[in-house]
Amino acid sequence: MQNDLTKSEYILKVEHLKVVSAQGAELVRDVSLKIKPGEIVGLVGESGSGKSISTMAIAGILPEGISIAQGNIFFKGQDITRITAQDRCKINGNQLGIIYQDASQSLNPLIRIGKQIDEVLKIHTNLNPKERRNRVYGTMRAVNLSDVEKLAKRYPHELSGGQRQRVLIAMAIINNPELLIADEPTTALDVSVQAQIIELIKLINFSRKTSVLYISHDFSTVKKLCDRVYVLYQGIPVEVGATTQIIMQPQHMYTKLLLESIPTPEKRGQHLMIMRARTKDYRGSATNCLFAERCPKVFERCRQELPDMYEMCDGHQAACFLLDK
Amino acid sequence: MARYILQKAGQMLITLLLIVFIVFIMFELIPGNPARIMLGMNASQEQITALELELGINEPLPLKIKNYFAGLIQGDLGRSIRFDKPVGELIGAAAPTTFSLAIYAFILIIVLSVPLALLAARKQGSFFDNSIRFVTETTLAIPPFFMAIILMLIFRTTQLGLSSGQGNLASPGFLRQFLMPALAIALSRVAMAMEFLRDAIIEQKRMFYTRAAVGKGATKSRILFFHIFRNSLVPFVTVLGLILAEVFGGSIIIEQVFLLPGLGRLLVTAVEARDFPLTQGIIILIAIVVIVVNFLVDLINQFIDPRIRLSDVKSEKSNLWTQLSYKLKFRKDIKR
């Protein structure tokens, strides 16, 4: 890849990130990824592949007992892997906005949502209450919430799933962050709302020049939104490339499998290859291709070593020995 | 909101009337002739008849109930037999001592348990957490009257707590004078309050929204007070309600130990003297306190947690269930 670029030319640069649980299980094995300013990057992988844990590591909100064992995370050139809580407070909510996977659990059930959005402004700005209120309402309108004055006085449980997700988005973008991390923001929503949220993220990226790390478990939304995609399998990226390249010419067997499982009109009624959740335990560092047990083209070498990334062309890489020519 | 409060207040009133009614009937059901019991074995028939007439003992029950309630509405609880004074006046004289003592003890409970809970919850299972819990749980096993004796031994200067005069929160020297009886009542309840708050804080800390708040850039102290503490208050307030009711009971016993002229001593005197109207009056007052405290707990809780407002029936049930499950859980914890 473009190794000549300096660090700060990336909004986010993750290098060999390894996240382990208290019991020593490797939840994220070796993730490296880069996001340029203004880019929308997708992170795709099935359930349990370590997408959320990766984002939590980036945001510094890993659950108790889970910690970063190796690697570095650079945010705008600054190493934020082990920064102090104070420095973290300056970045989160201000330069880095996060939309969580489960909107209903990410809001405090006892606080009116207007106040919860306002909290981000209170923490990071010196605006007076009136200015803050206007900005809260403005941002709520920007994420297509209607009747915002009334809505601001409601409690999270009084909102629909889509509304809650929009509130979370409003909270994440209110300070115009340079990077927005969206962890499966559409999973809990029905299809029409999903499409609206995707459009909204696109718009935020376009109008605010916000870089986006978009996380999903399927390609159907990623392909509408992302410039580039990382395919994650068991805590390791197995394929990287421009979205169009990956969709037109997937190289890794796992990517092909993921693409096959997108329901399309032609495939309706056919048997779809169902994505299974990870069965093997993560424990211990990998010494073979992790996909070997599910790969239809597995051969001897796959069980002996872990494949490196092989570059096809211009940023399109995949970790599979079939590409070692 | 206003509708909810009105509804709750209505419920409270009905409960109150029911309680008064039940207490009244209970005293009616006590076997034997009250006039004879009061006057003792050596009383003559004339004396008994005279008293019967005075007390209206032989009137039909509905009329007695009607008279009692009619009196109650005018604040007339009847006349004490032992002291030959209106029951209301006697209670009015003794109540400030008991109320002051109970409120003092209650404030001590809060002042002691909140910081301890915050400290203990900082790191679950830490040495500090375990020590705090060990000490508070030990005090839980000590009944207030015994605690009072221990405290007296510790302080030695018994006159510090021995107060024979009237006292209430407003009178000078009260805080010092009542410290020992208040501590005796408070110490054994601190454990309960502390444990509830600590558990609630630990539970809230595990909630995802707490981590989401870190994602917003909120500082530790902001998260602790703006999010975690506030969200831990519902179980805490509920248990404080139970404790407050218990504290009133506790002060009745403690008044005996410290010879304080409160409701507790009045009640004991009334029971010993078979002074039915006075006993009745005190019991009704205690019942009123318990009901009002419950009402306040409900009100505060639904103010803290909007989800409780959702449906009154639901909240009624959930409230009871949280109370019960917490109580059971607590008992279980203590045994462990």
Ligand SMILES: Nc1ncnc2c1ncn2[C@@H]1O[C@H](COP(=O)(O)OP(=O)(O)OP(=O)(O)O)[C@@H](O)[C@H]1O
């Ligand atoms: N709090 C936790 N404690 C221990 N292990 C965890 C915890 N949260 C997640 N894990 C484990 O970490 C691994 C990665 O989980 P993660 O939540 O990152 O998956 P994901 O890719 O986000 O999946 P999904 O699509 O279901 O959200 C999984 O094996 C999961 O079991």
Ligand code: SF4
């Ligand atoms: S390295 Fe081997 S097992 Fe792994 S994806 Fe390629 S062919 Fe399949």
Ligand SMILES: [Mg+2]
């Ligand atoms: Mg996830």
